[in-house]
Amino acid sequence: MANEKAAPALLKDILGPQALTVIADAGAASSPQFDHGAFLKAASFGLDALSIMERVRHIADALAGALPDEYPAALKIICAMAPRLSHGFQAVAVTEYVARYGLGDFDASVAALADLTRFGTAEFAIRPFLAKDAERTLATMLRWSGSEDEHVRRLASEGSRPRLPWATRVAALKDDPTLAAPILEALKADSSAYVRKSVANHLNDIAKDRPEWLLARLDGWSQHNAHTKWIVRHALRTLIKAGEPRALRLIGAEHGAAVDVRQFSVTPDHVHLGDAITITVELISSAPHTQRLVVDYRLHYARAGGKVASKIFKLRTLDLVAGATLNLAIRQMIRDFSTRRHHPGDHALELIVNGQTMARTGFVLEGTATDAIAGPLKD
Template sequence: MSGDAPALLKDILGPRALETIADAGSKAAPRFDRGVFLDAASGGLDALSIMERVRHIADALHLALPGVYTARLDVLRAIAPRLTHGFQAIAITEYVARHGLEHFDASMEALADLTRFGSAEFAIRPFLAADTPRALAAMTRWTNSDDEHVRRLASEGARPRLPWAARVPALKADPTLAAPILEPLKADPSLYVRKSVANHLNDIAKDRPDWLLARLAGWPQDDTRTAWIVRHALRTLIKQGDPRALALIGVGHGAAVSVRDFAVVPATVRLGDRIAIGAEILSDSSDNQRLVVDYRIHYARAGGKTAPKVFKLKSFELAAGDTAALRISQTIRDFTTRRHHPGRHEVELIVNGQTVATGAFDLLSN
């Protein structure tokens, strides 16, 4: 079989990236020890994952950077603009995370400066864990920054369930602690920031849904930017068919519709095949209806158990007496977060939180 193997994520921080960081360090500070950095950073690199490489490079920088810590922060500020990939800059911010806690305020200021080159969302977690009120106070001030990267760091860095990041005990115990950060960002002009705010709120939905629904009910949605955040923040609860979440986006629980020709094809597949899900939705109402249509697959598991997962299909307005044809397809393949097992997979079509049709497909063993 010919063709190149797909690139691995960890290779973003491979030998070429190390050379780039070394060159940037040498240009930023004549006393930067390029050789020491490359020797330390290269050693054992092949066996490390992407985030392990981030930490490994940060420790190599510790050996190569000249001067005292506060002077090293200035060198990092000079290195960052010379880098060529965001993950290289994340390795730079990780140096601050691993070696800057004793210089709390200077380190926080440095992270705000460095985040525009590669998000400092991971690097800020040790500071939140070490002194949550102090870190959150600084991050709340960042919400007034003219730089969207800094405003986004305020929200993203404090997410209770930030992927790939260390958990912060205080935020795990009370995920609403960052509310003073989210409030001033609820109509942020930057989509980059709004996505982070919505993701942060969606994190909270998984632990404190009542709090989230009460807070969002008080947000005026006459601003399209706020309305966008609310819709995306509620996505987990909407997938669960929560009537309160549906009401907040102007959707009733359930709908006056009929379903025709619901089908999941083919009926039998193997790993790597595609399934198609299709149906016609017919309005039974004399009024227009706003519909949120999802589908749920009950994935077969060992021992006869199943694991349901909801997927978005479409949100739209259905005119009185009208009909809409819906169709979506997906490949049945393994992910690091989901492994498939042979067996029957039930499929539900969900409209406004209620199941309106069911089908199934059988996954055969390869």
């Protein structure tokens, strides 16, 4: 019907039939040795049932059946295909061929990954090499950290993350998540925001397993450089949300704040799925000097059996002068997603300033249980 909304696109469809045709055409254009028909037949078989990363591996195996048996010849074609692809995830699938079939030729394979990462990312493909020989692979990645290409420098940091999302875990990094510390040191003032974001995410991974190590390491980094200062702030986000006093001090804030809460409210106080709430905050400084404030709120989701599940959302980080008033408001939708089971009932909200709860409020979600999550529309 005309007024029906289209179903949201699935992430896995990025590697759907159209993408397979692009990859097949890239292979055929790169070499007459590439079997266009064999690839499409193998890659299409069973594709519908696979998730996005399962499709990555499936496509890599289909490439193996369409390429020459000799790995050096196949790798040459793979590298020629990458510039002809039209989406980064197509490149991820192509790099996965190297991960699955190139472990026996370390030098040629990692050199190819450094080249291929420019067209998508080779962060997943480098993981099997780390798993097989972490010392040798990390040494190579440390050299990459000095590359003139930001994509290669980013691969050095992102590919060695202890908790890289969607990637296979590497035993050596699980046992010691600080193994890539020399890479992070080399990149701590990188000129590229693309690289800095990766470094911060890598450090935040470490924070979840070795917070003491992270705090000691970042305490030794000079923040006179704006790039380093940005990395430190974002690397500490998990510890800051947890109210860790040393993390707060590293970004110039104290644990707790001299403020009076004039208002912390949510409207409306009764909602249904699909409704929006507005959270309003008014603070006034009671300090005789300017203070840095980290203002967050914790939402306690109602769960089955009277249990709750909590998530902290960011509001603002700012400097508030003595006696000044701060007014904040954020509009937040209560809408369906597949990542959290949302239940009707009381939902408590806490206002957190510099790691301490300063006020509480809440709202009631009415209706039947469904898959949903609350997500801010803006910061």
